[in-house]
Amino acid sequence: MARLTLDAVTRTFGAFHALDRVSLDVRDGEFLAVLGPSGCGKTTLLRAVAGFEKVNGGTIAIGGRVVSSGTEHVPPERRRVGIVFQSYALWPHMSVAENAGYSMRVAGAPKEEIRRAVAQALAVVGLSGFEDRMPAQLSGGQRQRVALARCLVQSPALVLLDEPLANLDVHLRASMEDEFADFHRRTGSTMIYITHDQAEAMALADRIAVMDEGRIVQVASPQELHGRPATAMVARFIGGGLVLPGEARATDGDGACRVRVLGLDVRARCAGPVPPGPVQVALYPRDLRLCGPEGPGIDCRVTRVVYQGGEFRVELVPEGAPGLRLTLHAAESGRPAPGDAVRVSIDGAWVIPGP
Amino acid sequence: MIPSTAPSAPVAPWREQAFIYALALVVALLSLLPLLRLVFEGVVQGGSPSLAAATKVLSAPGTWAALRNSLETSIGGTVLAVLVGGSVALLVSLTDIRARGAFVFCFVLPLMIAPQVTALAWLQVTGTSSPLLKLLGLAPPLGTRNPLYSREGIVALLGLQYAPLVFLTLRAGLRSLPRELIEAGLAAGAGPLTVLRTIVVPVMTPPLVAGVALAFVSCIGNFGIPAFLGIPGRYTVLPTLIYQRLSGMGPGVLSEVAILSLLIGAVAMIGIVVQDYMLRRRDFRITASTPGAQPFELGAWRLPVEILLWASILAVLIVPFLGLFLTSLVPAFGVPLNAATATLGNYAFVLFEHAATRRAFLNSVLLSGAAAGLIAAICIPLAYFVVWRRTRMLRALNIVAEMPYALPGVVLAIAAILLFLKPLPLLGVSLYNTIWIIFFAYLARFLVLGLRPVVSGYHQLDRALEEAAQVAGAGLLFRLRTIVVPLVAPAAAAGAILTFLTAFNELTVSALLWSSGAETLGVVVFSFEQGGDSTYAAAISVLTVLVTLAVMLALAVAARRLPPGVLPWRD
Ligand SMILES: Nc1ncnc2c1ncn2[C@@H]1O[C@H](COP(=O)(O)OP(=O)(O)O)[C@@H](O)[C@H]1O
Ligand SMILES: [Mg+2]
Numbered sequence: 001m002a003r004l005t006l007d008a009v010t011r012t013f014g015a016f017h018a019l020d021r022v023s024l025d026v027r028d029g030e031f032l033a034v035l036g037p038s039g040c041g042k043t044t045l046l047r048a049v050a051g052f053e054k055v056n057g058g059t060i061a062i063g064g065r066v067v068s069s070g071t072e073h074v075p076p077e078r079r080r081v082g083i084v085f086q087s088y089a090l091w092p093h094m095s096v097a098e099n100a101g102y103s104m105r106v107a108g109a110p111k112e113e114i115r116r117a118v119a120q121a122l123a124v125v126g127l128s129g130f131e132d133r134m135p136a137q138l139s140g141g142q143r144q145r146v147a148l149a150r151c152l153v154q155s156p157a158l159v160l161l162d163e164p165l166a167n168l169d170v171h172l173r174a175s176m177e178d179e180f181a182d183f184h185r186r187t188g189s190t191m192i193y194i195t196h197d198q199a200e201a202m203a204l205a206d207r208i209a210v211m212d213e214g215r216i217v218q219v220a221s222p223q224e225l226h227g228r229p230a231t232a233m234v235a236r237f238i239g240g241g242l243v244l245p246g247e248a249r250a251t252d253g254d255g256a257c258r259v260r261v262l263g264l265d266v267r268a269r270c271a272g273p274v275p276p277g278p279v280q281v282a283l284y285p286r287d288l289r290l291c292g293p294e295g296p297g298i299d300c301r302v303t304r305v306v307y308q309g310g311e312f313r314v315e316l317v318p319e320g321a322p323g324l325r326l327t328l329h330a331a332e333s334g335r336p337a338p339g340d341a342v343r344v345s346i347d348g349a350w351v352i353p354g355p
Numbered sequence: 356m357i358p359s360t361a362p363s364a365p366v367a368p369w370r371e372q373a374f375i376y377a378l379a380l381v382v383a384l385l386s387l388l389p390l391l392r393l394v395f396e397g398v399v400q401g402g403s404p405s406l407a408a409a410t411k412v413l414s415a416p417g418t419w420a421a422l423r424n425s426l427e428t429s430i431g432g433t434v435l436a437v438l439v440g441g442s443v444a445l446l447v448s449l450t451d452i453r454a455r456g457a458f459v460f461c462f463v464l465p466l467m468i469a470p471q472v473t474a475l476a477w478l479q480v481t482g483t484s485s486p487l488l489k490l491l492g493l494a495p496p497l498g499t500r501n502p503l504y505s506r507e508g509i510v511a512l513l514g515l516q517y518a519p520l521v522f523l524t525l526r527a528g529l530r531s532l533p534r535e536l537i538e539a540g541l542a543a544g545a546g547p548l549t550v551l552r553t554i555v556v557p558v559m560t561p562p563l564v565a566g567v568a569l570a571f572v573s574c575i576g577n578f579g580i581p582a583f584l585g586i587p588g589r590y591t592v593l594p595t596l597i598y599q600r601l602s603g604m605g606p607g608v609l610s611e612v613a614i615l616s617l618l619i620g621a622v623a624m625i626g627i628v629v630q631d632y633m634l635r636r637r638d639f640r641i642t643a644s645t646p647g648a649q650p651f652e653l654g655a656w657r658l659p660v661e662i663l664l665w666a667s668i669l670a671v672l673i674v675p676f677l678g679l680f681l682t683s684l685v686p687a688f689g690v691p692l693n694a695a696t697a698t699l700g701n702y703a704f705v706l707f708e709h710a711a712t713r714r715a716f717l718n719s720v721l722l723s724g725a726a727a728g729l730i731a732a733i734c735i736p737l738a739y740f741v742v743w744r745r746t747r748m749l750r751a752l753n754i755v756a757e758m759p760y761a762l763p764g765v766v767l768a769i770a771a772i773l774l775f776l777k778p779l780p781l782l783g784v785s786l787y788n789t790i791w792i793i794f795f796a797y798l799a800r801f802l803v804l805g806l807r808p809v810v811s812g813y814h815q816l817d818r819a820l821e822e823a824a825q826v827a828g829a830g831l832l833f834r835l836r837t838i839v840v841p842l843v844a845p846a847a848a849a850g851a852i853l854t855f856l857t858a859f860n861e862l863t864v865s866a867l868l869w870s871s872g873a874e875t876l877g878v879v880v881f882s883f884e885q886g887g888d889s890t891y892a893a894a895i896s897v898l899t900v901l902v903t904l905a906v907m908l909a910l911a912v913a914a915r916r917l918p919p920g921v922l923p924w925r926d
Contacts, residue, residue: 089819103827
């Protein structure tokens with residue numbers, strides 16, 4: 001059983017808070033992605049869970065057992081977690097089979113048993129027959145498969161992956177994503193997958209924890225993060241939302257309210273009753289639409305039109321707010337040209353509940 | 356409030372703690388204890404604090420004469436080393452000469468040859484009975500005093516011995532010189548010489564000063580060259596003064612020579628502090644994006660420059676060692692050498708007849724080999740804790756470990772005598788006058804030679820390799836055995852071979868510590884030369900040079916499997 005619980009975990013480097021009261025509850029067998037911009041503390045979080053970093057405060061528990069706290073620290077070799085490293089961390093002086101079977105060798109398992117387990121794991125990752133190769137003779141994708149096989153042999157209840165695809169080229173990534181998903185199905189391990197690539201996180205995870213400046217700002221499903229971001233940072237980071245100041249007018253109930261934004265009255269979605277007053281409003285490209293000159297809308301000038309897989313991304317500057325950049329998607333037929341004056345209507349918006 | 360105190364150091368299991376303390380104890384015994392003992396002797400004699408010995412030594416005119424001579428020869432030698440080593444480094448690094456690797460190997464070679472052997476070679480090639488000069492008909496008339504028996508002779512040989520040291524420091528700096536700096540200068544319209552004067556030399560000031568300091572410290576601690584050239588010429592420097600006082604009067608004058616060695620230590624310290632400061636600055640300054648300057652094309656000058664460079668190799672390497680080799684073939688000193696008189700008798704004598712030489716060969720090989728092996732065994736876990744685990748106590752000791760090597764060899768030798776003159780407490784056995792005192796001194800002095808390559812080896816390894824083993828459940832010792840040792844083995848082997856070569860060619864420490872039955876090769880060469888048996892001394896020297904050369908060539912062949920930067924003579 002490997003439920004992972006972090007409670008107010010803090011880790012500082014000097015005065016700098018790399019982890020700031022991080023709390024997280026990962027269910028047994030869940031596939032959780034941790035998503036955040038570079039330098040936000042993802043690796044530090046993973047290393048704290050693995051036991052390579054001590055924590056200054058808070059507790060980490062794996063399977064109900066406290067492994068890290070201000071006073072306690074179980075060393076990594078006794079935590080029984082598996083890690084897939086970004087650099088693969090294959091031992092260059094050992095063959096593929098020796099790499100994969102290392103954890104069983106540590107445990108003192110008989111040679112024949114190790115050989116069988118290794119053969120089975122290599123078959124799973126599609127590397128049967130590669131037992132005697134050295135890591136230097138493998139391609140990047142093959143190396144990551146060996147690292148995965150090494151993890152399979154160890155069969156830990158909790159697997160940590162730190163940007164495992166960052167060193168691979170684009171077309172290999174998709175097939176490795178399948179490999180990870182398959183690994184998860186097969187073993188039922190709890191998996192924590194760290195990445196700064198949202199497409200990767202959305203493709204793999206049941207839930208995504210978004211991190212920013214050492215804090216976890218939202219843990220939710222991919223759809224939820226897209227539709228109902230908890231903070232302005234999440235709205236901007238996920239799905240390219242634009243965050244604007246608005247004025248709440250009234251709550252309609254049923255998760256809807258009316259706000260005034262960019263001089264228009266808009267029906268927006270919200271998390272609960274919104275008291276009238278200033279709020280932050282998230283606008284996504286899908287909320288904006290080109291409309292005729294007669295309806296309510298914002299007068300804009302088109303600055304750029306870029307073809308983007310099947311449709312066009314149109315970038316606009318409102319005439320009334322030249323510092324702003326709006327983006328919307330348009331079909332091939334009705335697309336404007338750069339320099340055109342157009343009118344844009346706002347079909348929907350989201351009132352950000354947090355900071 | 357968020358707690359913002361740093362977490363306490365990871366609470367390692369007790370076995371790890373015991374391991375760390377054991378390592379710390381070993382390093383402290385080897386590096387810290389001898390120096391503390393020496394300082395103690397300087398201020399406490401006969402059980403009570405006293406400055407009597409210090410006063411006596413410091414008021415003796417001989418002390419100041421030797422200090423002045425030491426400074427004269429060291430400064431002179433340093434200037435020469437910088438001129439030669441510096442200009443060669445500039446030529447090799449910044450121009451398009453060919454066969455660079457071979458040239459660097461040959462130029463650095465003298466560094467690995469014992470100074471006393473260099474001294475002997477030059478004495479043989481320039482003396483009245485020089486077989487080489489006789490062959491050429493240029494020998495000075497009998498009775499002419501060899502001009503090398505002088506201050507100028509010592510300066511010249513010190514300069515040639517340590518030019519490679521300056522070369523290596525400066526070359527390392529030049530290799531990390533960002534190419535853009537030179538290109539920006541050229542683009543601004545400056546010619547190559549202007550770029551050299553206004554950009555390259557100023558930016559290279561820190562490594563240059565570091566090289567100067569290193570050469571100075573090495574010159575001031577050198578014993579072999581002033582012993583061979585200065586003692587016959589009655590030109591005494593501090594290390595030879597200590598040697599003469601100790602071998603003339605015995606351990607009774609220990610307090611006095613302790614003061615003398617503290618005096619050398621103090622002078623050397625100045626050099627070390629300057630070097631440390633400048634090296635720190637260099638690390639800070641180099642923010643290279645694309646190191647490795649594009650070489651300047653010499654054009655029509657290339658061939659002349661190449662001829663000049665290789666001629667210098669001929670002059671400082673080939674000619675003296677040819678002279679040494681010819682002397683080793685002479686049947687008796689002074690007999691002219693020709694096809695009829697040439698003999699291998701000297702080799703037969705030192706290899707098969709002379710018991711002390713045979714013993715010395717064995718002693719030197721065993722002492723150097725055992726020291727190299729043991730040092731490698733200490734350094735692998737030591738560097739592991741220093742580099743990867745950043746254990747504070749061992750990081751501090753890592754700096755202390757530099758001292759016995761950075762300070763002149765006589766300082767450590769005197770400290771070892773002070774430590775081991777009396778029987779060891781509890782055990783009741785005395786190491787003094789046994790081979791073990793030399794072994795101790797070798798371990799202490801050369802520890803850092805083995806340590807540096809291993810430290811740089813760890814820096815070049817991805818620590819995730821160890822962490823992967825850790826999450827697989829492997830404990831510290833199992834990880835060290837199965838992962839860490841195989842990975843740093845090449846660097847450790849390079850360090851061990853460096854240690855072996857240096858110890859094998861060493862004279863300074865064993866000249867003060869040897870006893871009958873515990874001679875080293877350096878001591879035997881020294882005794883033969885002092886007794887006038889130059890032909891035997893030459894034969895042994897040729898053999899040691901051959902051993903050194905063979906090891907270096909073997910390493911050069913294996914070098915591709917080593918991490919970069921662990922072999923000094925590999926370009
Ligand atoms: N050992 C350390 N000492 C000081 N600062 C560190 C250390 N490790 C990480 N940091 C800092 O903590 C922050 C988070 O780092 P990291 O967890 O590696 O980010 P991410 O993996 O999200 O890119 C960074 O600003 C980094 O500079
Ligand atoms: Mg990271």
